[in-house]
Amino acid sequence: MQKRLIALLVITPLLLSSQLSTSHAAAKAGAKCSKVGSKSVVGAKTFTCIKSGTKLIWDKGVKTTATTKQSVQLVSYANMKKSMLPRPVKNLFRYHYSPNAVNAYKEKIESELNFSMEYWTSVYDGTELFNVFYGTEKDLEWLISAWKTYDLDKYGYTAREYKGRLEREGNQLNAGSVPSQDGPSHLSFFRSSTRSIQPDSMIPHENVHIVQQQLTKSRTDQMPCWLREGTASLFGIFQTTEKYGLRVYDEAKRSEMNAYQGGSTEIRKFSDSQWFTHLKSLEGNFSGGCDFKNRFAYGAGLLLSEVLMADSGFEKMMEFWRAFSLEVDWRQSFKNIYGVELDIWYKTKGIPHVMSEYARIKRY
Ligand SMILES: [Zn+2]
Numbered sequence: 001m002q003k004r005l006i007a008l009l010v011i012t013p014l015l016l017s018s019q020l021s022t023s024h025a026a027a028k029a030g031a032k033c034s035k036v037g038s039k040s041v042v043g044a045k046t047f048t049c050i051k052s053g054t055k056l057i058w059d060k061g062v063k064t065t066a067t068t069k070q071s072v073q074l075v076s077y078a079n080m081k082k083s084m085l086p087r088p089v090k091n092l093f094r095y096h097y098s099p100n101a102v103n104a105y106k107e108k109i110e111s112e113l114n115f116s117m118e119y120w121t122s123v124y125d126g127t128e129l130f131n132v133f134y135g136t137e138k139d140l141e142w143l144i145s146a147w148k149t150y151d152l153d154k155y156g157y158t159a160r161e162y163k164g165r166l167e168r169e170g171n172q173l174n175a176g177s178v179p180s181q182d183g184p185s186h187l188s189f190f191r192s193s194t195r196s197i198q199p200d201s202m203i204p205h206e207n208v209h210i211v212q213q214q215l216t217k218s219r220t221d222q223m224p225c226w227l228r229e230g231t232a233s234l235f236g237i238f239q240t241t242e243k244y245g246l247r248v249y250d251e252a253k254r255s256e257m258n259a260y261q262g263g264s265t266e267i268r269k270f271s272d273s274q275w276f277t278h279l280k281s282l283e284g285n286f287s288g289g290c291d292f293k294n295r296f297a298y299g300a301g302l303l304l305s306e307v308l309m310a311d312s313g314f315e316k317m318m319e320f321w322r323a324f325s326l327e328v329d330w331r332q333s334f335k336n337i338y339g340v341e342l343d344i345w346y347k348t349k350g351i352p353h354v355m356s357e358y359a360r361i362k363r364y
Pocket residue numbers: 205206209228229232
């Protein structure tokens with residue numbers, strides 16, 4: 001019994017793959033097909049050719065199996081694990097705390113930044129201590145003057161952003177950022193002193209932006225939002241998962257994918273061409289930052305980053321980040337590094353994964 005089962009499991013994938021249609025005409029429910037039992041994958045669905053009366057037509061299609069979809073996530077994870085080996089690091093930060101700063105959060109910042117940097121020793125080569133500021137809701141003026149000491153936030157952009165966050169979020173305030181700017185940046189936290197402290201991937205995520213800032217030579221503002229935020233989320237969740245266990249990855253991924261508020265129903269109905277239009281709209285940087293369109297860049301960006309990580313690995317990703325330091329259009333860099341036109345990659349690799357994951361992972 002046991003043996004038979006194993007044999008069947010081995011044979012089934014072969015049967016499935018031999019039945020996949022090689023025809024280039026895209027299958028559509030009810031359209032003509034030529035061979036009973038042949039299959040065709042379009043977007044997130046697999047169509048099967050069936051006999052209906054005397055005619056052969058494509059059936060309604062079923063959502064592509066979970067195993068196929070999960071494999072991108074698993075391979076992506078395995079590739080990070082293989083290339084990002086944690087090694088001890090010396091302190092790389094200079095910490096600045098407001099008078100009201102909460103001790104438990106100070107400790108969290110220092111231990112998680114240190115933990116996060118251990119994974120980046122093969123690429124991070126910053127020699128200056130990186131400035132980290134942390135203030136509570138009572139300390140915006142303190143933050144502004146502390147930044148001034150280091151000639152940071154010259155145009156008051158972060159000050160304005162944080163002021164808006166304080167007004168909108170009140171006692172749930174939880175802002176952290178590494179602003180894209182010329183020259184040295186900073187990591188700042190502006191956080192409600194009464195908000196509870198939970199395990200999350202925020203600090204590892206922000207730390208990724210520090211590495212990006214270093215590798216792009218302060219040109220993270222040239223990165224498309226889906227890449228800047230998507231890879232920050234990918235590596236941030238990876239490191240948090242390494243710390244707390246695999247279950248965390250699925251939860252964090254689901255949360256990012258559903259964070260496109262109100263749109264979680266809407267995007268689940270997107271056709272591949274609607275996805276294409278939306279991904280193109282995430283290639284810029286926006287006056288409202290990459291939170292543009294209710295954090296859309298995070299969910300879709302995480303999925304696109306998973307595909308790049310699964311197919312081409314960590315070193316290529318680093319090469320791609322570094323390419324933003326050059327005076328070369330990033331779409332050209334993408335083609336040079338990944339060997340495919342960006343728009344073709346969206347259509348053949350990126351969008352099918354985005355669609356199949358939104359079909360697999362439930363909304364809240
Ligand atoms: Zn971010």
